[in-house]
Structures are given as C-alpha cells and as structure tokens.
Amino acid sequence: MADYAEGHAVVLGAGFAGLFAARVLAEFYGRVTVVERDELSAGHAARRGVPQRDQGHELLARGQLIAEELFPGMTAEMVAAGAHLGDMSANARWILEGRRLARTRSGLSIMACTRGFRERHLRARVEALPGVTVADGLAVQRLTTTPDRGTVTGVVVARGGRERTLTADLVVDATGRGSRTPVWLEELGYGRVAEDKHRIDVGYATRYYRTPPGAFEDDVSINTLASAEVPRGGSTQLVDGGLTIVTTYGILGDHPPVDPEGFHAFVKSLATPDIAEIVAVSQPVSDVVRYRFPANLRRRYERLTAFPDRFLVLGDAVCSFNPRYGQGMTVAALEALTLRAHLAGRERPEPLTFFTDLAVSVLNDVWDIVLTTDLVFPGVEGERGDDVRFIHEHVGRLQAAGMRDGDIAVACLRVFGLVDPPAALFDQGLLDAVARVEEHSASNVPTA
Incomplete structure (x- = not known):
C-alpha cells in the first residue's frame, strides 16, 4: 500500500460527496482538510448553500450499507437521535402505476431523516477522525499548480476578502453541480470537458407536518412514483424531530404549486390517495418550499486526453441525476469506495485512470437507468429504439x-x-418466477 502518512489532502465541499471522500482519504493521508463555503456552526439547519436542502432526501439501501461500513454504529446513533429505520420492502410503501408492490422482508435497511440531520451526523464522524479538519466559511478562489500546469499543488481560499493558500498533495x-473545475481546466490549457445533458425539468415542492401516531401504520415512508399515465409523484x-416530510414533484414543467391550497390539490392528484390521507390527518408546521432540477448532467472527464496530476473530481461535480430517483448520496458513497481502491494501490491516484474506473464501476449503470427510465415519459426528448422499448416492456x-x-x-427494489x-x-x-406469477394470474382471470 502506498505511504501517504506525511501527506495533506484537501477536499473542496462538505456535502455528502466531500464527507465520504474525507473519510476514505483519512485512511491514507496524515492530514485532511475539508473546505466549505457555508458557515457550519449556526444552529442545526441544513447548509444554506444547498439549493434543495429542505426537500426530501434518501440514502438508498446500498448507500446505507456503505455508510455503516465507513462509520460503524452510526445507524444506531442516528436512530437514537430521532431518525426512523425500516426494512426497504416491509416498512416502505412503493406505489407504481397506481398499484402497490407486494411486501416481504428484504433484509436491507432504509433510514428516514432530513438532509441536515444526516449531514450533521456524518460531518461529526468525519471531524472526529484523527488529522481531519473541517474549515467552514472559506470561498475557493482558484487552484495552484506547478509552473508547467501539469500538477495541482494546492488551492487558494478566502474569508472576508483575505486570501491564503492551502498547499496539498x-x-x-466535491463542490457539486456548480463546480468550477471545467473553467479551471480551460484556464490551465486542458480544453473544455464534454458534457451530456438530458432535459427533464423536474419541479419539487415540500412541506413539513406533524402527524398523529399510527398514521403510517408500520411504514417509515410512502412513495408514489410518477408514470407515463400520471406524470406526478411524491x-x-x-x-x-417528530416531523413528517411531504415532497411532491412533476416533470416537464408540471410543477407543484407553493401555495398551501395548490400544494394539497397536487397531492390529491397523485395516482393513489396514500399520501393525501397522511396530509389530511396532519398539521402543517412550515411553508411550502420549491426546488427545480432542469436536466441530468454528466461531465465526461474520462474522455479528456490530459488532466492535471494530484487533482480529482467527485459527486455531483461529475454527474448529477434526476433527483426523483434519490441516487445522488448513494452514488457519492460508491465513488468514495472507488477512490479508496485507487489510493490503496498507487503512489497517488492517476486522474484519467480514476475517471475511467469511476465511469465503468459506478456511473454508467446509474446513468443508463436514469435516462432509460426518464424516456418512459412521452414528452422527454431522446431516442426510443428497440433496446429502450424492450427494457420498458421488461x-x-x-x-x-x-x-x-x-x-x-424485492429483486426490483435491490436494483x-x-x-x-x-x-x-x-x-x-x-x-x-415472473412467468409463474403470470401463468397463475392468467389462470385466475374470469372469462366472459
């Protein structure tokens, strides 16, 4: 294993991607500094710099497994502090095409909590690691490099107009969708990174409630997915905090209203009344807040012919997906494992090799799932060849x-x-198994 003990790694961004990355980097580097633009010390609200901070967030089953692997005991710690833990199938109601998936125990956990709550617990665990510092209130200005611009040597940060340089190995x-890396690469002479964009124009709206005990029965979450027939979900x-979060969404401009009456009417328009029934017995405790996501975005760093050494990009800064699938945090966790593998076997990660591996081992499958699923909606632009139609039918x-x-x-939910x-x-x-179910179903259909 490479020896980084005397090295210093700097992570830009203290969101989920940055925190997972810092956890892995701490295994190899003697010092890790996480630089965050937002002030993190003011209360317990989610960071101001997260545009969708008040919307519902999910860590998928694979992400939950990775989080517990990297931070043993954190699941129990969060449940003790107020999160809700359940089985991915037995304690979650999944409604597709207006019908519920059958339920049995999957053996895989999901945890329901707010984004700010999860991020605070994750950040506390990272800050407790030896050699790790989370430095907030720092705006990243630019990279520093060797004279030939071939190697990144650090980053210039500023607070209150005063700049200083953090040298780094x-x-x-991990600054998210608004990452400035594409601009920095052009300024350094590496050219423009290719981008894939696929318009979906999802609009979200969220409101918080207090719900009487027992309203959810044994569930921790209820999920009504949008379909071609009813392109609205929630x-x-x-x-x-003893709260219930209700998030609704619509695609291609059919966005939920933010006035209470319009929001509730949107909830009632979903394919089944499950969520509306929760709202009907609950008391609102917040205004309705909205968030818009215009397009899936993937930056193709693996296609560049050159990239500065000692510099990597992770999380939404590489690829951000339609948030209705809840994949972002889990993808960030998977990327951290890829980072760990590249740190373990090399003197230092080779960027283009890393980006290629990231694409193959993490991003390609998720990207294909998202784009193919989005094409279910007739108004979404894109080719619907025989392969896409076959997958939709299957x-x-x-x-x-x-x-x-x-x-x-459960097999579907595992994917x-x-x-x-x-x-x-x-x-x-x-x-x-599907054929047996279909045969049994056909044999029980009454004939005219």
Missing part, C-alpha cells in the same frame, strides 16, 4: 409481477437501491 473537488416520510412485466409476489418486488446491477433483472431464476 491531493485536491478533490413521497412522505417520518423524519427526525421492467413493466417485472413490476406487474411484483404487485403479486414480494420476492420479485433500484443500487445493491444489485441492472443485469440482475434478467436473471433466469427471476424470469422463471
């Missing part, structure tokens, strides 16, 4: 069978939760 950009979760069969069979539903790869949906055992 590795700089990791979720409601029991979260920390997934539709699986979901229909999953309404009747809990094991099939949705990024535990299994998409190829698992074509496992012969699963196909046989």
Whole structure:
C-alpha cells in the first residue's frame, strides 16, 4: 500500500460527496482538510448553500450499507437521535402505476431523516477522525499548480476578502453541480470537458407536518412514483424531530404549486390517495418550499486526453441525476469506495485512470437507468429504439409481477437501491418466477 502518512489532502465541499471522500482519504493521508463555503456552526439547519436542502432526501439501501461500513454504529446513533429505520420492502410503501408492490422482508435497511440531520451526523464522524479538519466559511478562489500546469499543488481560499493558500498533495473537488473545475481546466490549457445533458425539468415542492401516531401504520415512508399515465409523484416520510416530510414533484414543467391550497390539490392528484390521507390527518408546521432540477448532467472527464496530476473530481461535480430517483448520496458513497481502491494501490491516484474506473464501476449503470427510465415519459426528448422499448416492456412485466409476489418486488427494489446491477433483472431464476406469477394470474382471470 502506498505511504501517504506525511501527506495533506484537501477536499473542496462538505456535502455528502466531500464527507465520504474525507473519510476514505483519512485512511491514507496524515492530514485532511475539508473546505466549505457555508458557515457550519449556526444552529442545526441544513447548509444554506444547498439549493434543495429542505426537500426530501434518501440514502438508498446500498448507500446505507456503505455508510455503516465507513462509520460503524452510526445507524444506531442516528436512530437514537430521532431518525426512523425500516426494512426497504416491509416498512416502505412503493406505489407504481397506481398499484402497490407486494411486501416481504428484504433484509436491507432504509433510514428516514432530513438532509441536515444526516449531514450533521456524518460531518461529526468525519471531524472526529484523527488529522481531519473541517474549515467552514472559506470561498475557493482558484487552484495552484506547478509552473508547467501539469500538477495541482494546492488551492487558494478566502474569508472576508483575505486570501491564503492551502498547499496539498491531493485536491478533490466535491463542490457539486456548480463546480468550477471545467473553467479551471480551460484556464490551465486542458480544453473544455464534454458534457451530456438530458432535459427533464423536474419541479419539487415540500412541506413539513406533524402527524398523529399510527398514521403510517408500520411504514417509515410512502412513495408514489410518477408514470407515463400520471406524470406526478411524491413521497412522505417520518423524519427526525417528530416531523413528517411531504415532497411532491412533476416533470416537464408540471410543477407543484407553493401555495398551501395548490400544494394539497397536487397531492390529491397523485395516482393513489396514500399520501393525501397522511396530509389530511396532519398539521402543517412550515411553508411550502420549491426546488427545480432542469436536466441530468454528466461531465465526461474520462474522455479528456490530459488532466492535471494530484487533482480529482467527485459527486455531483461529475454527474448529477434526476433527483426523483434519490441516487445522488448513494452514488457519492460508491465513488468514495472507488477512490479508496485507487489510493490503496498507487503512489497517488492517476486522474484519467480514476475517471475511467469511476465511469465503468459506478456511473454508467446509474446513468443508463436514469435516462432509460426518464424516456418512459412521452414528452422527454431522446431516442426510443428497440433496446429502450424492450427494457420498458421488461421492467413493466417485472413490476406487474411484483404487485403479486414480494420476492420479485424485492429483486426490483435491490436494483433500484443500487445493491444489485441492472443485469440482475434478467436473471433466469427471476424470469422463471415472473412467468409463474403470470401463468397463475392468467389462470385466475374470469372469462366472459
């Protein structure tokens, strides 16, 4: 294993991607500094710099597993502080095409809590690591490099107009979708990074409530997914602080209103009344807040022919997905594991090799899932060739069978939760199970 003991790594951004990265970097570097623009010491609200901070957030089942691996005991710690833990299938209501998936125990956990709550607990664990410092209130100005611009040597930060330089053996950009790395690369002479954009124009609206005990029965969350027939969706979760969060969304400009009456009417327009029934017995404790996501965005760093040494990019700064699928935090956790693998076997990570591995081992499958699923909606632009139509039909069969069979539903949820790869949906055992469900269903359909 490479020896980084005397080295200093700097992470730009104290969101989930930056915190997961800092946790892994602390295994190798003697010092790790996380630089954050926002002030982190003021109360317990989510960071001001997160535009969707008040919306519902999910850590998928695979992300939950990774978080517990990297921070042992954090799940129990968060539950003790007010988060709600449940089984991904048995304690979550999944509604697709207006029908509920069948339920059985999956053995995989989901945790319902607010973004700020999860981020605070994660940050506290990172700050407790030896050699790690989280420095807030610092605006990143620019990178510093060797004279030939071939190696990044640090970063210039500023507070109150006063600049200082943090020298580093590795700089990791985890500043999110608004990352300035594309601009920095052009200024350094590396050219423009190619970007893939796919318009979806999702609009979100969220309101917080207090809900009487027992309203959720044994569930911690209820999820009504948008479909081609009803391109609106929403979720409601029991979260920390004794609160319930209700988030609704619509695509291609059909966004939920922010006035209370319009918001409630939007909730009632969903495919089933499950979420509306929760709202009907709950008391609102906040205004309605909105967030808009224009397009899936992927920056193709792996396609560049050159990239400065000792500099990497992670998280939404590389790829940001339609948030209705809840994949962002889990992808950040998966990327941290890729970073760990590259740190373990080399004197230092080689950027282009890292970006290629990131694309192959993490991003390609998730990107394909998102784009293919978005194409279910007729108004979304994109090619719908035979392969896309086949996948839509196949997934539709699986979901229909999953309404009747809990094991099939769990197989679908494992892929949705990024535990299994998409190829698992074509496992012969699963196909046989679907065929049996379809045969049984057909034999029980009354004839005219």
